Amino acid sequence: MAAGYGDMLRTRHAARLLTGTLVGRLPNATAALAIVLFVRAEGGSLALASALSAVYGVANAIGQPLLGRAVDLYGQPRVMLPAAVLSALGMTLFAVVGLDPMPLPYIGMVVSGFFTPPLEGGLRALWPSVLKDEGRIHAAYSLDAIAQEVMYVVGPLIITGFVAFWSPAGALYVINLLGVIGALAVVTSPPSRQWRSEPREAHWLGALRSRGLLVLLGTFFCIGTALGSIALAAVAYGGGHGGDGVAGYLLSALGVGALIGGTIYGARQWPGTPEQRLRVLVAGLALCYVPLLLVPGVVMMTVLAGVAGIFLAPSLACAFVVVDRHALRGTVTEAFSWLVTSFGVGAAMGTALAGPAVEGAGVAAGFVVAVCGGFAALLVLVLARRSLRAPEAASTVVARSENDRNGAVEPGFSTGVQA
Numbered sequence: 001m002a003a004g005y006g007d008m009l010r011t012r013h014a015a016r017l018l019t020g021t022l023v024g025r026l027p028n029a030t031a032a033l034a035i036v037l038f039v040r041a042e043g044g045s046l047a048l049a050s051a052l053s054a055v056y057g058v059a060n061a062i063g064q065p066l067l068g069r070a071v072d073l074y075g076q077p078r079v080m081l082p083a084a085v086l087s088a089l090g091m092t093l094f095a096v097v098g099l100d101p102m103p104l105p106y107i108g109m110v111v112s113g114f115f116t117p118p119l120e121g122g123l124r125a126l127w128p129s130v131l132k133d134e135g136r137i138h139a140a141y142s143l144d145a146i147a148q149e150v151m152y153v154v155g156p157l158i159i160t161g162f163v164a165f166w167s168p169a170g171a172l173y174v175i176n177l178l179g180v181i182g183a184l185a186v187v188t189s190p191p192s193r194q195w196r197s198e199p200r201e202a203h204w205l206g207a208l209r210s211r212g213l214l215v216l217l218g219t220f221f222c223i224g225t226a227l228g229s230i231a232l233a234a235v236a237y238g239g240g241h242g243g244d245g246v247a248g249y250l251l252s253a254l255g256v257g258a259l260i261g262g263t264i265y266g267a268r269q270w271p272g273t274p275e276q277r278l279r280v281l282v283a284g285l286a287l288c289y290v291p292l293l294l295v296p297g298v299v300m301m302t303v304l305a306g307v308a309g310i311f312l313a314p315s316l317a318c319a320f321v322v323v324d325r326h327a328l329r330g331t332v333t334e335a336f337s338w339l340v341t342s343f344g345v346g347a348a349m350g351t352a353l354a355g356p357a358v359e360g361a362g363v364a365a366g367f368v369v370a371v372c373g374g375f376a377a378l379l380v381l382v383l384a385r386r387s388l389r390a391p392e393a394a395s396t397v398v399a400r401s402e403n404d405r406n407g408a409v410e411p412g413f414s415t416g417v418q419a
Contacts, residue, residue: 142266224346
């Protein structure tokens with residue numbers, strides 16, 4: 001099982017790119033918790049902390065696809081490193097100024113969120129040119145999905161450690177400095193410096209012209225909704241079964257389940273097209289949410305949370321391949337960035353829906369939102385399966401600098417005009 005991952009990581013530059021991307025994503029992965037801890041330490045209310053976190057999240061959702069498009073147009077180093085520095089400066093402004101005068105913290109959140117570099121999309125755009133083999137790319141996408149789960153488990157531990165041994169402001173300084181260092185490690189690597197997006201057709205919609213991508217965005221908006229509602233429902237469940245520590249057990253179990261599922265999925269090649277596999281995986285994801293409705297005791301609920309996570313990382317890994325296959329020529333980084341945005345916005349929506357559901361009908365109602373989100377994602381894939389058909393005349397990744405299986409330019413546009 002480890003052989004596929006080991007072969008991928010032994011490929012020149014692969015370990016550096018994966019590690020640099022993970023470190024560079026630390027500020028974004030820990031932002032919500034870091035903001036809350038800092039605001040509370042400064043004497044601010046939880047409502048203010050939530051408002052600042054929301055501003056950061058909205059700015060991030062807007063900035064990711066726009067910066068992804070800029071990367072496709074101008075290359076990774078010219079966009080990602082300045083963006084990482086600006087994002088860090090925005091959070092540094094927040095840490096230095098504190099909560100007074102009031103407009104400045106919001107400005108810091110807008111700058112930091114908007115300029116978060118699209119390292120996730122950038123890494124996935126690099127894999128075909130670095131690994132040059134379908135099996136290694138399959139392993140890379142699976143390891144990428146696993147790493148996301150590790151990041152969201154380890155990141156909060158890092159933040160709370162810095163807060164405990166230093167201060168909330170110090171935690172912000174260190175985490176954002178690490179973010180710049182991670183981005184620097186990526187953009188100074190030969191694959192990042194040499195990577196060039198393919199020529200693209202000039203159109204304001206950019207990557208969103210791909211019908212297949214739109215289907216994926218709708219699907220992962222719904223999956224994000226499910227995960228956001230599980231996070232809130234887990235906190236509500238913990239409130240009646242022993243406190244916040246129980247909520248931590250449930251969310252950790254969800255992450256462990258995802259790690260197990262991702263490891264198994266990436267260890268071998270699976271039959272069928274990625275589009276077909278994605279429907280199967282999302283169906284498994286939706287079905288594994290259903291037992292959460294039982295809301296049993298803590299031990300069994302922790303087990304069910306682990307089961308609920310098993311299909312998450314495989315679904316993400318498969319979706320990365322499908323995005324790669326359906327991204328229009330010259331839009332691969334932007335396409336991956338849109339996936340990140342849709343997932344994040346969906347998670348925020350899930351949290352917003354689960355709160356009133358729990359207050360009105362109890363903890364189980366929060367998990368009902370998760371189940372509905374899972375089956376809504378499956379419904380999108382089933383109803384729009386014609387738009388998500390496997391691209392015809394699929395070429396091998398070795399033959400292209402980007403794994404763009406569509407090949408042909410968008411009808412209705414002249415090939416002589418490039419964005």
